[in-house]
Amino acid sequence: MKAIIYRDNGSPEVLQLVDRDLPVPGPGEVRVRVAVSGVNPTDWQARSGVAHAKLFTEVTPHLDGAGVIDAVGEGVEQSRAGQRVWLYMAAAGRPTGTAAEYTVVPAERAVPLPDDAGFDLGASLGVPALTAHRALTVAENGPSRLRPGALDDQVVLAAGGAGAVGHAVIQLARWAGATVISTVSGPEKARLATAAGAHHVINYREGDPATEIHKIAPNGVDIIAEVALGANLALDLAVLRTRGTIATYANDGGKPVELNVAQNMVLNTRLQFLVLYTAGLQARAAAVEDVAAAVRDGALPVGEEHGLPLLRLPLHRTADAHRAVESGAVGKVLVDITS
Secondary structure (H helix, E strand, C coil): EEEEEEECCCCCCCCEEEEECCCCCCCCEEEEEEEEEEEEEHHHHHCCCCCCCCHHHHHHHCEEEEEEEEEEECCCCCHCCCEEEEEECCCCCCCCCCHHHEEEEEHHHHEEECCCHHHHHHHCCCHHHHHHHCCCCCCCCCCCCCCCEEECCEEEEEEECHHHHHHHHHHHHHHCCCCEEEEEEHHHHHHHHHHCCCCEEEECCCCCCHHHHHHHCCCCCCCCCCEEHHHHHHHHHHEEEEEEEEECCCCCCCCCCCCCHHHHHHCCCCCEEEEECCCCHHHHHHHHHHHHHHHCCCCCEEEHHHHHHHEEHHHHHHHHHHHHHCCCCCEEEEEEEEE
16 A cells, blocks of 8 residues: 655655555554545644654654545454544554555544545544534533534634634534634635634734624623634733633744733633643543534535635645645645545
8 A cells, every 4th residue: 555654753855655565453443445634733743853752663644534444453343344434643642644545543533424524524624623622612611512502602712713723613613502703814814714604703913803802792702712822812811701711722823922810810711721632532532422413414514615725635745735734724735545
């Protein structure tokens, strides 16, 4: 089979297209014929060594993907063979991710994908959707699970709504009944956030965004899903309600975070940092179940008409896919395995 591998941390040039033997699923595992592989910032960060040192002699990257189970290991129901699935955390703690024609994963990391949901959608879930779910379920007295109605009467602010996680925050929050505000940096990203389903979109580079947000949410925002904490913290605190939550999953731009302790004490701010790897099995399992339910409801579509443009590249151009994500490409970068 064809696979992308790297043996040393470094730039995208370390990625190589090679031939490898077909993997065999072990107990509790399934083998998936991968159709589409999804690329996330954590993938290039792992490749470059920014996230962590390389754990294996040889690594096939990418956490997310979608395809069809073609073989099962001991202890897995044989009926799963032939099942369409989306994959998450395929390369987490393992040397083989989804940048290959076939990959082997624990059976629970291969989630059934409805027949009416394309592989593009399946490969776009994983890290973005599960991260978004976590951001929306960590608030004090808020729901730990998402379903229609779970966020009724809540106001959610999705910072950077044109990004993959921001897009998923908008869609999941709207599915769960929230009023959704998104902040963006310009008109093109505003168009995408609106297409994703945001009720209100505000350009934070124009006028007084805090005043505009307070017009929508006079009592303040309940949950803020934050992608650039250092750059946006002042605005976040200006619009957060008392005992509100800022759930931060990134610090795009790298601006240092400076906290006014007294201001946050008065607000009783909940500042929640999150990453899937250490979120815990229970939180991840709940997220998988709820995201799967949202997919069945048709609540998480992708594509430019739904606010998430798709940038597609073939397997042999995986290095270019990494460059695109690393340079901040708008939308979702996908690698077509079978092209």
